[in-house]
Amino acid sequence: MGRDKDKGFKYIKLFHKLKNMASWVFDPDFRSFKRYEYQTVPMEELGDLNKLKFVRDIQLATSGFISPSLEEHMSLLKRENRLYKMDVDITPFGRIQLQETDGSSRYFLLGYHEKSKKLYVSSRKANNCSIWHRYQEKQLIKQIGYIYPVNNEFFYLKNRFFDKDMAHLQADEKIRLRQKFNTFMELLYKHNPHLGRGVQHIPPQQNDLSQISNVRPIQLEKGIKGLYVPSNIGKNYVVLTPYLEAIDQNNVKYLSLSEFRTLINEKAITPFSETKYGADLGLFGDQLHIKIHGPEGETPQMQKWMSLDDFLNSSEISAKMKYEVTHFLIEKKDFLTHLTAVPIEGNDSKLIIKKHHGTGIHYYAIEPLGKKSMPTDFRPIEHLRKKYPEIYHIYDRHMGPSHSKEERRKTIHRTTRL
Numbered sequence: 001m002g003r004d005k006d007k008g009f010k011y012i013k014l015f016h017k018l019k020n021m022a023s024w025v026f027d028p029d030f031r032s033f034k035r036y037e038y039q040t041v042p043m044e045e046l047g048d049l050n051k052l053k054f055v056r057d058i059q060l061a062t063s064g065f066i067s068p069s070l071e072e073h074m075s076l077l078k079r080e081n082r083l084y085k086m087d088v089d090i091t092p093f094g095r096i097q098l099q100e101t102d103g104s105s106r107y108f109l110l111g112y113h114e115k116s117k118k119l120y121v122s123s124r125k126a127n128n129c130s131i132w133h134r135y136q137e138k139q140l141i142k143q144i145g146y147i148y149p150v151n152n153e154f155f156y157l158k159n160r161f162f163d164k165d166m167a168h169l170q171a172d173e174k175i176r177l178r179q180k181f182n183t184f185m186e187l188l189y190k191h192n193p194h195l196g197r198g199v200q201h202i203p204p205q206q207n208d209l210s211q212i213s214n215v216r217p218i219q220l221e222k223g224i225k226g227l228y229v230p231s232n233i234g235k236n237y238v239v240l241t242p243y244l245e246a247i248d249q250n251n252v253k254y255l256s257l258s259e260f261r262t263l264i265n266e267k268a269i270t271p272f273s274e275t276k277y278g279a280d281l282g283l284f285g286d287q288l289h290i291k292i293h294g295p296e297g298e299t300p301q302m303q304k305w306m307s308l309d310d311f312l313n314s315s316e317i318s319a320k321m322k323y324e325v326t327h328f329l330i331e332k333k334d335f336l337t338h339l340t341a342v343p344i345e346g347n348d349s350k351l352i353i354k355k356h357h358g359t360g361i362h363y364y365a366i367e368p369l370g371k372k373s374m375p376t377d378f379r380p381i382e383h384l385r386k387k388y389p390e391i392y393h394i395y396d397r398h399m400g401p402s403h404s405k406e407e408r409r410k411t412i413h414r415t416t417r418l
């Protein structure tokens with residue numbers, strides 16, 4: 001057995017001796033390496049796979065086998081070469097950062113392989129090369145959910161789409177990559193709760209606009225499409241850029257300072273009720289705000305939200321309106337809050353249910369398609385039971401046992417000024 005092994009090594013050595021002789025004659029790189037670098041430069045410093053192959057051939061010609069250290073070094077260099085080749089073949093088309101206020105961040109790089117037309121994603125580097133993985137949504141969602149901020153309670157996103165690097169592609173392919181870029185940002189926002197905490201909640205009547213962050217988003221419209229960043233607040237204008245979209249000339253908003261102030265005042269408040277006496281109610285945090293929509297609200301100043309204290313101290317509001325608000329709103333809590341809206345089967349209308357804040361009694365309105373119910377349209381729920389019994393069962397089914405007999409008893413013959 002040992003003789004066969006020795007015989008095998010002899011053949012290996014003989015073969016590589018002949019191969020090395022041929023390389024010495026015909027390959028100047030091999031000749032130069034053996035003459036000047038072999039046994040002069042440490043093997044760990046040889047960063048060229050071809051030179052390691054020369055070492056391998058010399059070792060095989062000398063002993064018939066290669067050393068474990070050489071085998072390990074060649075294997076490592078092959079992996080690095082594959083990593084480098086992949087990094088060369090894939091073109092990054094966008095970068096998205098999860099940023100913290102202290103500057104620390106994580107990133108995702110999106111890449112495109114032009115030959116295969118496949119998408120890749122990278123979030124780290126090795127040997128100064130991006131480590132690319134196929135874009136697989138399910139895997140990414142899992143990864144996204146485990147990313148936590150280090151020094152803050154929230155992240156905000158910063159993004160850049162590499163338009164110039166994609167300029168040579170066909171138009172439909174550029175559109176596809178831009179859409180995928182936007183979709184990935186939406187995935188990040190939906191599946192990492194720390195991003196939602198990065199939305200700025202700007203108090204109404206914000207006078208010092210310099211306190212507003214120019215990198216964190218503001219909720220200007222409903223849904224994730226309504227998130228914008230006040231990226232530039234100048235002396236006379238504000239530039240708003242979309243938060244979860246690659247920026248282009250079609251989706252940037254330019255507003256005057258007065259338009260922006262009006263916008264943030266409107267969006268900072270969460271409306272929850274309208275009243276018959278001309279006041280809308282809203283909340284910012286736990287603070288009550290009021291906006292006039294009756295005759296006194298015809299002037300632009302009166303159409304803006306103001307805190308309850310500012311409202312009562314304003315010289316522009318009549319004593320009658322202040323009495324209406326303090327007596328009916330504050331003392332009697334005479335306003336409705338929305339509970340639910342239920343479609344009526346076989347009809348283009350909805351059953352709107354609201355609750356009277358002071359008494360707890362439910363009120364209703366039947367709202368036709370495309371028409372908004374006014375406070376004057378609402379009646380006590382007992383009225384629905386008597387006049388529209390075929391619709392009352394919808395209320396009964398959706399509201400369940402929450403409307404007690406006592407509530408029905410209170411409703412009968414009761415008139416409440418709204």
